[in-house]
Amino acid sequence: MVRYLIPVVVIVLFFAETEFSLFSPIEWHGHLIYLVPRFLILFLIFMAIYYDRKKAMIYGLIFGLINDIFYIDIIGLYTFLYPFICFIAGSTVKYIHQHLVVTTTLSLALIAVLEVALYQFFVLISFTDISFAQFLNTRLIPTMIANVIFIVLLGGGFKYLLEYRSYQRANRSIL
């Protein structure tokens, strides 16, 4: 049964993302601020670090593709960015200590990278005309705050689940 836990978590997070985005944008002091839920990629970053980089990249590819088709109709954007982020996350394993605080900080930095990359892409194809400062204030910072709350609440759980799985796998390979 535990085998299916990771795919189930990934699917639940994928749907949770859209459902949470129904609550955004929020009006705050006369400005509209956008909170972008990035639950799925946060989980995949954790997966790349604690479990398996290759599997994380495959999940990233599949769900990036679904995201592209279902929401933005530009195939290739998330399909590239999700596995790319997972790749970077997985590559850092050798160089950094895998403490929860370090991983959380790293994953948030990667979310920021993802957001900025998306912003640059949409500026490039002129889907948006907001300035970088505006992007920073109305999107990036609120998004980071919202995702910090999410990862602080659930990061420990993710780590436990993924480490448990890799522990199981290690046991199986010994037997």
Added chain:
Amino acid sequence: MPQFLNRKKVIFLIIGVILLVALIGLSLRDRQNASLPEKIVKDTVGFAQSIVAKPTNYVTGFIEDIDAMINTYEENKRLKSRLEEFGTLQAEVNELTVENKRLQKLVGKQDSLRKYDPIQANVIARNPDQWEEKLILNQGSNDGVKLNMAVITAQGLIGKVVQTTPQTSEVELLSTSNTNYRVSATIANKKKETNGLIEGYDRKRGELILKRVDSELSVKKGDKVTTSGLGGIFPKGILIGEVTKVSTDDFGLTKLAYVKPAADFSMIDHVIIAKRGTIAVDGVDGNNTNKAEDATKDSTTGAGN
């Protein structure tokens, strides 16, 4: 120092990037029509999403209810003050409706641009990265939804349908920054009507920009803006908003007005798709009109320019 990327990986990466750029280019070119595999994915995910969306809609509704409850006292006071005014207005409207019907019968005019069949729809998802202002609804072409139909809430117009699959449809909101997005509008005050086009959204003011209004006609602050029905598929008379500021456009030839939208674009959970009763005609303006097979573009050529 371990080697970060070996040669095989580099080649794989380069081919991948080239493929993706090609894919992005291809899918950017034609975003109004979904291909068959895209439709299948959209419908499958849409079906799952509509199940997940039910509890969320419930929660959103609950929050709105609480919000409404908090404001009850204030609102009640305000509404009471307008009640008297409303009574006389109601009488006037009734009289006018009867007269209008009689006159229409006299002239032999059967269908009106105002008439539409409502298709009720639930919002099942909102684009999570929110770069584009898009909603996904649980009604698709099987339910009679067509491209460019008007989408409204109880408060007013919120957007139009930009893509349909058999089970779902995608709505682009009025607050989009897409420059090809136009809605033909009418500004009405007591004396006369003027036509214009809603083109663009001012993000700082949070208001829509109404362009191409004849500069000889008077437009004042507080005038109501509604859809004109001249664009081909939108019904006439759906409230868009209220004029807040009037100025001239960049070239000084036509007037430009800022319109405060009547509908709220956040926390939308239930919408109505307006299927016009009168036959929709093909528009000629805009670059995506003729590409979409059975689509009509909501824009007009007779709008003050």
